[in-house]
Amino acid sequence: MKEGWRWYGGFDRISLSEIAQTGASEIITALHEVPYGEVWTREAIAACRTEITSAGFGWHIVESLPIHERIKRGEGDLSALFANYRQSMANLAAEGIKVICYNFMPLLDWTRTDLAAPVTRGGSCLRFSSVRMAALELFMVERAEAEKDYLPEVVTAAKAWFDGSTQEDRDGLIHAVMAGLPGAYDRYDAAGLRSALKAYEGIGRAELRANYKRFLDEVIPAAEDLGLSFGVHPDDPPRDILGLPRIVSNAEDIGWILSAHVSPANGLTLCSGSLGANPANDVPAIARRFASKIHFAHLRNVRKDADGSFEEAAHLAGDTNMVDLVSALLEEETRRHAEGRTDYEIVFRPDHGHELLDDAAKGTHPGYPLIGRLRGLAELRGVIAALTYTRNAA
Template sequence: MLESWRWYGPLDRIGLHEISQTGARGIVTALHEIPYGEIWSRQAIADRKGLIAASGLDLSWQVVESLPVHERIKRGEGDLAPLFANYRQSLANLAAEGIFTVCYNFMPLLDWTRTDLASPVRGGGTCLRFDAARMCALEMFMLEREGAENDYPEEVRHRARQWFEASDAAAREELVASIMAGLPGAYDRYDIPALRRALTLYDGIDAEALRTNFARFLDEVVPTAAELGMRLCVHPDDPPRDILGLPRIVSDADDIAWILGRDETLANGLTLCSGSLGANPANDVPAIARRFAPRIHFAHLRNVAKEPDGSFEEAAHLAGDTDMVALVAVLLAEERRRRDEGRLDADIPFRPDHGHELLSDFDRDTHPGYPLIGRMRGLAELRGVITALSHPGTRHA
C-alpha cells in the first residue's frame, strides 16, 4: 500500500519537509484556490506538481482530493453543459500531467460535518466529534428548519433544547464555525442567515432527485475518465445520514452498489473511507471493502467510536468500532489479486485520515482534523499493521 498524506498546498501549515519525515511518499492535494466549476489548467497542475518535485524529498502527487463537483450539478440546475465540459477538460489536463486518481464527493452543500473540533481525549489531546444533540439544536432552534424535529428522537431533542437554552452567543457561533470547518475550496463560510438561504436552493430535491443528478454526472464524465485511463473514486457521505434536510446518497453498501453499477468500468470507483462508512451502525466496513475491493482506488483509514443516539467521535486509528486489522487485510489481499493479474497500478494509495491533536499540534493551527503529530501516530500504527500482515509468516498474509 502506498503511504500518502493530505497536503493543502502552499496554504498548509505543515511543510513538505515535515511530511517527508512522517515516512509518507505520496501527496494527496488539490488546487483549492480555483473556484468550483472552473478548469484546472495544465499549467496550474504542472506548477503544483513541480512544487512537490522541487522539494527534492522523493515526494510525488499521487491523488487529487478533490476535483469538486459544482453545486449546480448536484441540484441539476440550469445549463450544465459548460460545467461538464470544464470537468472533462480538467480530467484531461490532469492525465496529461500524469495524475490519474481523482477523489470527489456528491454531498450537497457541506462536506464532512462536525459539531466539535476539539473534543477532549485521554491525556489532554482533542478530536473531532459529531454530537447529535448539538446538531439538533442548530437545526431546530438556530436555523428553525421546518420538519427538523422529525429527524431526531425525543431524547436527543430534549438534550438539544437544554444545550440551546444554556448556551450563549459565543457558544452558538462556535457551533456554526465548527460545522462550517469541513468546507474546502475557496473557504466560503455561512452564518445562520446565509445557511438558511443556501438550504433553500435544495428545496424539493430529495434522495431520488439527487440520485438522478448524480447519474447524469457519472454519464457525462466517466466515459472521458475511462478514455484517459483515469480512476474516479467517490467519497462516502460524512456523516452517512441526512442532515439539514439534505439527502445523502453515498452512505451504505446499497448506495455504493448503485453508483458502481451505473458504469462498471474501473474509471468509476470508490474511495474507501473507513471513518465515514464506520459512522453508520448498519455498515460492516471490512465486508463493504471485500465486496467492492476491485473498485477501490484510494483509501482513507481512520476510526470512529459511535454512540446509540447517533453521535460519534474520531477514535485512535486502531481503536474505535471498525476492525482496522481486518480492513487492511482486505486491501492487501486485493493488491495481491491485482499483482497476480499483472497490473502496474496494483498498489492502493491510502492516507491516515483525520487524527487527534497531540503534543505540539496545539501550537500549529492546522486545518481541523489534519494535525501533524496525530496523523503521524496514525500512519505509524497503520504501517505496523501493514508490515505485520505482509510478513510471510503471518497467517493473514
C-alpha cells in the first residue's frame, strides 16, 4: 500500500518539508482556492504539481474536485457547469492526475459538533453529538419536522443544552458544523443555514439519486477517455443531516452508485471512519464486497454511542477492526498484482487524527493535525508491515 497525506496547499499550516518527515510519499490535495463550478486551469494545476514534486512527492489523486450545489439540486441549465467540470478533468489528466475523489453530500461536507472534544489520556478529537446537532436543528435553525429524526431522550437533552447555552456556545456549535467545508467557501450562521435549506425543499432521496445519476452520466464517459478514475467518498456522517438526504451511506447505496453508470472509472473512495459511524455497516465486509472498485482509501476509526453520537478514536482503537480492514485491502492488492497490473498498490492516507502534544498550537484544519496523523500513519504502517510479513512467510 502507498502512503498518502492530505495537504491543503496555501491554506495549510503544515509545510511540505514537515510532511516529508512523516515518510508519506503521495500528497493528496486540490485547488481549494477555486470557487465551485469554475474551471481549474492547467496552469494552476501545473504550479501546484511543481510545488509538490519539487518537495519529493507524487501527486496522482485530487481530493476533491467539488460538485456545484446546483448540480446536486438539478437546478436550471447545467450545461456550463458540466462543461467546466469536464474541462477541469481534462486539465488534471494532462498534468498526470489519475484519481478524483469527490462526494455528493448536499450543502454540507463532513459534519461535527465539537472540534476539540477531550480524549481520556490527553489531547482532543472531533466529535458528533446527537444532542448538540438536535439543538442546532430544533432550536437554532428551527427546522420543521426535525424532532422525528431524534430519539425522545436526545430531544429532551437538546432542549436542556440549548436553554443552558450562551450565545458563545451557540456560535461555537455553528462554527464546528461549518468547519467541514474546505477552502475559502461560504459559511453560514443559523439564519443563513435556514435560508440555504430552502433551496433543497422538495428534493428527497429519489430526486437526489436522479441528479447523481445525471452527474455520473455526464462525467464518467469523459473519465474513461481521459484515463481517470472516480472514487465517491461516503457520507460523513452516514445519516440524513438537517433533513437533507444522504445517499452514500451503506453497502446498498454504494451498490446503486456503481450500477447507476457501469464503468471501470466509476468507483469508491473507501472511508472507514465515515462508513464506520453507521452501526449497521461492517466496514471490512464492505471493503471486500467492493474491493475491485476501491480507487483510494481513508483509514481512520470511530467510537459510537447508543444515541447516534460518535467521536474519532485512535486508528487501532475504535469500533472497526482495522487489522481486518487492512487485510482486505492487501488481499485486493495481491489480486491486482496477479493480474499483472502495474498500478496494483492502493493509496491510503491516515485521516482525522487526534490533536496531540503541541498540535493544538499549530491551528491546523480541524481533524488534520501533524502529530496525531503521524501517530495514525505509524500505527497503520505497523499493521501493514506485520500482515505483509505474515503473508510472505506463509
